[in-house]
Amino acid sequence: MIGKLKGLVDSIGDDFALIDVGGVCYETFCSSRTLQALPRVGEATVVFIETIVREDMIRLYGFSSETEKAWFNLLMTVQGVGARVALGILSALSPSEISSAIALQDKAMIGRANGVGPKLAVRLVTELKGKVPTGPGIDAGTLGLQTALGEGRAAGTVADAVSALVNLGYSSAQASAALARIVAREGADTPTEKLIRLGLRELSS
Structure with missing residues (x-):
C-alpha cells in the first residue's frame, strides 16, 4: 500500500x-x-x-496532513459517507471545524458540505460524538473543541459562549477555535460569562 x-x-x-x-x-x-x-x-x-x-x-x-487523512477515514465509518462525501466535508470544513461542529452538535455547519443532507448531518454529529482520530503524526492542536472537552460534546456553557461570540460577529469556526484553546486551559466547567470574556480577548489578540 x-x-x-x-x-x-x-x-x-x-x-x-x-x-x-x-x-x-x-x-x-x-x-x-x-x-x-x-x-x-x-x-x-x-x-x-x-x-x-x-x-x-x-x-x-x-x-x-495526517490529521486530514485520519478524519477522512473516521468520516467514512458513518453509514452513507463514502470517499466523495468525506472529501466534500473536508473541502468545506477544516479538521478543527469538523471536530467543533460535532462537539456543538452543529448540524447546519456539517450540512454546508456537498452531499450532506439534513438526515446525514444528524447521523454524522450523533455517531461521531466523542470520537476523534488518533494515530502517529496527528496534530492534537487542530482537533478543536472535541478534543478540548474530552467527552466530545460541548456543555451548555460552552455552546452558549460560542453562540454569544457568533452574535457579536465572529464566525462559528473562529469562536469554536478560540474556545477550544480556552477550555483546554481553564476547563469545560468555566462559567459562560468568563468564557465569553476570555473568548473576546483571545479573538482580539
Whole structure:
C-alpha cells in the first residue's frame, strides 16, 4: 500500500492532482483545501495517501496532513459517507471545524458540505460524538473543541459562549477555535460569562 508520496506537482485538476515521483505520475483525489495548499506545478510536495482497493478500481486519495487523512477515514465509518462525501466535508470544513461542529452538535455547519443532507448531518454529529482520530503524526492542536472537552460534546456553557461570540460577529469556526484553546486551559466547567470574556480577548489578540 502507498502511504505517502514525495515528488513534484505535475498538474492540478478540479478534484485531483498528479504527483510525479521519479517519472511516474500518481493520480490522487483530494479535497479542495488540499489542492489549494499544494505548491505550484513543478515544485516539490509531500502528500499523505489513503489507498482504496475495490474489485473494479484502485484509487489514491491525497491529504495535506495526517490529521486530514485520519478524519477522512473516521468520516467514512458513518453509514452513507463514502470517499466523495468525506472529501466534500473536508473541502468545506477544516479538521478543527469538523471536530467543533460535532462537539456543538452543529448540524447546519456539517450540512454546508456537498452531499450532506439534513438526515446525514444528524447521523454524522450523533455517531461521531466523542470520537476523534488518533494515530502517529496527528496534530492534537487542530482537533478543536472535541478534543478540548474530552467527552466530545460541548456543555451548555460552552455552546452558549460560542453562540454569544457568533452574535457579536465572529464566525462559528473562529469562536469554536478560540474556545477550544480556552477550555483546554481553564476547563469545560468555566462559567459562560468568563468564557465569553476570555473568548473576546483571545479573538482580539
